[in-house]
Amino acid sequence: MSVLANNETELQCEQELTAINDSQHSELEFWFSELKLAYQSDPLPSLSVRKQRLVALKRQLSRYQNVLADAMSEDFGGRSHTESIMADVLAPILDINHVVRHLNKWMKPSSRATEWIFKGNQLQVRYQPKGVVGIICPWNFPLYLSIGPMITALAAGNRCMIKMPPNCPATTRQLRRMLAEIYPENLVCIVDGNHPQAMEISHLPFDHLIFTGSPASGKIIMANAAANLTPVTLELGGKSPVVVFDDYDVGKAAERIAHGKGFNSGQICIAPDYAFVPEEKQQQFVEALKDAHQNMYGQIQGNQDYTALVDEAQHQRFHELLNDACSKGATVTQCLKPGEGRKTPLYVATNLTPNMRICQEEIFGPLLPVHTYRSIEEVIEYVTDRPRPLACYLFSHNAKQREAFLQQTHSGGVTINDWGWHVLNHSVPFGGIGNSGIGNYHGEEGFRELSHARTVLKMRDWFPIQLFSPPYGNLVQKLILRTFVGKPDADLNKDT
Numbered sequence: 143m144s145v146l147a148n149n150e151t152e153l154q155c156e157q158e159l160t161a162i163n164d165s166q167h168s169e170l171e172f173w174f175s176e177l178k179l180a181y182q183s184d185p186l187p188s189l190s191v192r193k194q195r196l197v198a199l200k201r202q203l204s205r206y207q208n209v210l211a212d213a214m215s216e217d218f219g220g221r222s223h224t225e226s227i228m229a230d231v232l233a234p235i236l237d238i239n240h241v242v243r244h245l246n247k248w249m250k251p252s253s254r255a256t257e258w259i260f261k262g263n264q265l266q267v268r269y270q271p272k273g274v275v276g277i278i279c280p281w282n283f284p285l286y287l288s289i290g291p292m293i294t295a296l297a298a299g300n301r302c303m304i305k306m307p308p309n310c311p312a313t314t315r316q317l318r319r320m321l322a323e324i325y326p327e328n329l330v331c332i333v334d335g336n337h338p339q340a341m342e343i344s345h346l347p348f349d350h351l352i353f354t355g356s357p358a359s360g361k362i363i364m365a366n367a368a369a370n371l372t373p374v375t376l377e378l379g380g381k382s383p384v385v386v387f388d389d390y391d392v393g394k395a396a397e398r399i400a401h402g403k404g405f406n407s408g409q410i411c412i413a414p415d416y417a418f419v420p421e422e423k424q425q426q427f428v429e430a431l432k433d434a435h436q437n438m439y440g441q442i443q444g445n446q447d448y449t450a451l452v453d454e455a456q457h458q459r460f461h462e463l464l465n466d467a468c469s470k471g472a473t474v475t476q477c478l479k480p481g482e483g484r485k486t487p488l489y490v491a492t493n494l495t496p497n498m499r500i501c502q503e504e505i506f507g508p509l510l511p512v513h514t515y516r517s518i519e520e521v522i523e524y525v526t527d528r529p530r531p532l533a534c535y536l537f538s539h540n541a542k543q544r545e546a547f548l549q550q551t552h553s554g555g556v557t558i559n560d561w562g563w564h565v566l567n568h569s570v571p572f573g574g575i576g577n578s579g580i581g582n583y584h585g586e587e588g589f590r591e592l593s594h595a596r597t598v599l600k601m602r603d604w605f606p607i608q609l610f611s612p613p614y615g616n617l618v619q620k621l622i623l624r625t626f627v628g629k630p631d632a633d634l635n636k637d638t
Contacts, residue, residue, distance in 0.1 A: 173331045174346050177274045177301045180328035186270060187299045189249055193242055195296050198324040199289070200238045206320045207231045210285055213312040217284070219483045220450040225406055230285035233566055234293060237584065240568040241297045248297075248589045256599075259622060264600040269593040271299030273349035276372075278363065280354045281307035281452055282409045282506075285317065291352045291375075292330060294588040300350070301329050305343045308335035309453050341366060348372050350592055354411070355379075356504075357529075357577050364580075375581035375591060378574055379411035380531040381504050384561070385521055385547065386419045386427065387538035395537040396430030399510070402535075402561035403488055404438060407449040408508040409456070412533040412555075412562045415505055418521045421514040428475055428490050428512060435477040435488045442481030450484040451507060457484040460507040466499045467491050467511075518547065525551050529577030535561050554578050 187195075203210075211226040252267045275295040279288040288304050295302050306314040311334070318332045333343065341359075344351060344366040353363045354377040367374050386395045402414045419427045442448050451457040468474055471493060478487035488508040494501055500511045515521050525534075534553035538544050544558060554574035557564045565572055571582035581591055601607065609618045 170333070170343060170346060173303060173327075173333070174274065174348075176328045177303060177331060180326075181271070181273050181301050185273075185299075189246055192245060192297055192299060195325070195329075196238045196242055196293060199293070199296075199321075200235055202320050202324055203231050203235055206316065209316050210313065210320070213316040214284065214310070216312040217281075217310040218450050218452050220446075220448070220481075220485060221406075222447045222449045224447065225449060226285075229283055229406065233286050234289050236566065237290060237293050237568045240585070241293060241589075244586065245297055245589075248586055251598075259626075260599075260605075263602055263605055266598050268596045268598055269298070269590070270596055272592060272594050273300060275300045275302050275592060276343060276346060276348040276351040277302055277304045278343065278351070278353040278355070279304060279306055281309050282406060282411070284310040284313045287354045288317065291354075291583050294583045295350075295352075295592050296330075298589050298592040300592060303331045303333060303343070303346075303348075305333045306335040310335060345369070350375070352583065353377070360579070373581075375573065375583060376579045377411065377572070377583075378532070378577065378579045379504055379506075380529055380574065380578035381415040382412060382531040382533040382535070382553070383521075383525055384414045384417040384535045385518075385537065386417065386423075387518070387536070387540060387543055388420045388423075389540050389543075390537040390559070392419060392423050392427045393430045396427055397434040398537075398560045399535070400431050400434035400438065400488065403508050403510050404435060404448070405562075407451055407486060408488075409449070409452060409506055410562070412565055413506070414510065414535055414561050415531070416501070416511040416513065418513045418515050418524070421516055424492060424512060424514050428492060431488065431490050431510065432475060432477040439478060439487075442478050442485045442487055445481060445485075448481060448485055450481075451486055452484075454484070456507070457486070460486060460505075460509065463499050463503070463505060463507075464489060464509060467494075470495055470498050472498060472500075472511075518543065522547060522550050530554075530575045532574045532578040533557070533562065533564075552576065 207227055210231060211223045214226045214230065215221040215223065249269060254265045254267060256263050256265045277288060277291045277295070284307055288306060292302050292304060306317070314332065314334055321330055321332065341362055344353070344363045347370040348367070349372070351363070351367050351372050352375045353360060357378045357380070360376045360378045364374050364376065384399055386392055399414050399417060405413075417427070439445055439448055451460055464474065472491045473493045475490040476487060477490065480486055486508055488510065491500060491509065491511045494511050494513060500509065513524070530552045532554040534551065534556045536544050536547060536556065536558050538559075548556065552575050555564045555572065564570065568584050570585050571587035572584040573579050573582035582588055583591060609616065
């Protein structure tokens with residue numbers, strides 16, 4: 143082929159690719175317009191309509207639970223059926239139960255006290271839907287992290303466009319099927335993971351955008367949203383620490399931490415990422431972790447309770463982290479033999495150095511670095527010197543010690559004497575701080591975040607507001623200013 147013909151072929155390919163991208167972008171804009179028009183035609187859904195939508199979703203989750211679990215297992219190349227039901231079906235059902243019980247109270251206007259000078263008038267805050275909410279979902283919990291934010295958005299009266307992850311096509315297919323039976327596409331629109339990239343959807347002028355993913359992607363999403371002044375809720379994960387205090391039984395702590403690293407094969411934004419244990423108890427703790435992992439799973443080969451790393455890219459990254467630690471002097475304990483495909487056992491790393499990637503990056507897999515300490519002050523210094531994590535896990539019966547640690551550190555949330563279960567309590571907010579995220583969803587705080595708090599002041603006809611109008615200097619004005627502002631310091635004028 144001539145150079146000219148080759149160039150013509152490349153140009154044709156570029157034009158075709160541009161046409162495809164333009165088509166995808168226009169399709170996104172079309173769906174967004176449909177959602178926007180539908181919202182404008184019904185900008186304030188009633189309490190009964192919102193509840194009906196959520197109850198219908200709860201019914202569908204119950205009906206589709208096995209179908210959804212099978213789809214997620216297909217996408218992962220093997221995912222625990224029970225864990226899928228617990229995390230991706232039970233959790234949103236619990237969320238719906240809480241929202242339905244409290245939605246009436248959340249929706250009511252909140253009466254507020256006026257300033258004294260406006261006494262007699264009526265002041266309140268009303269909570270109205272923001273409009274169209276964009277939700278960008280990650281792959282690790284493709285159901286809970288798509289319909290979880292959607293539950294809050296629908297409770298607040300919004301409409302949603304949900305961008306699914308590219309490596310979960312089976313889950314996306316079943317989710318679309320499930321929702322199509324109860325919701326029109328101009329209420330909830332599902333966008334395929336392999337359609338446009340998440341970065342493309344974040345350019346749309348949503349009324350609010352929710353993103354769950356990495357801090358690096360979160361920065362890009364936030365920058366894209368800023369072009370439209372779109373407010374964002376970002377749930378970004380991070381390196382969540384475990385601290386086993388000297389008074390706590392390391393065996394019991396190890397059992398619970400091993401569960402946290404085995405659940406979904408550690409592919410959780412709130413998974414225990416690294417641990418601190420007393421120096422003299424490190425080996426005991428490592429052995430206890432290994433025993434706990436073996437007791438829970440027996441073996442990984444053929445074990446339907448154990449979840450695989452989601453895809454080859456995740457599998458490769460995990461082993462790159464592991465190999466990097468080994469090459470830099472870490473001692474690594476393998477707790478079981480690997481299973482079929484990408485089913486990977488728990489590894490525990492000790493003899494750590496700061497230059498290891500496992501000490502710098504969020505691991506997102508079944509590997510736990512274990513540090514030692516001589517005093518809790520060392521641990522506090524280590525945690526506060528690093529980006530703020532999404533979660534923190536403290537194992538201690540000493541309330542005074544725990545409280546001192548909590549007062550001197552930050553994290554999105556905390557579970558004491560276990561891992562992660564604070565997230566399944568839907569009466570409290572879920573979100574990060576600093577590098578681990580911005581804003582909340584779940585509970586009343588989530589409802590408020592996806593609602594516009596609109597101030598409404600009703601002035602009475604008899605109220606003498608004209609007393610505040612020009613010409614200034616009347617007796618009432620002077621009296622009010624003197625009462626609330628006080629006298630000026632005359633000596634200050636002399637200094638100038």
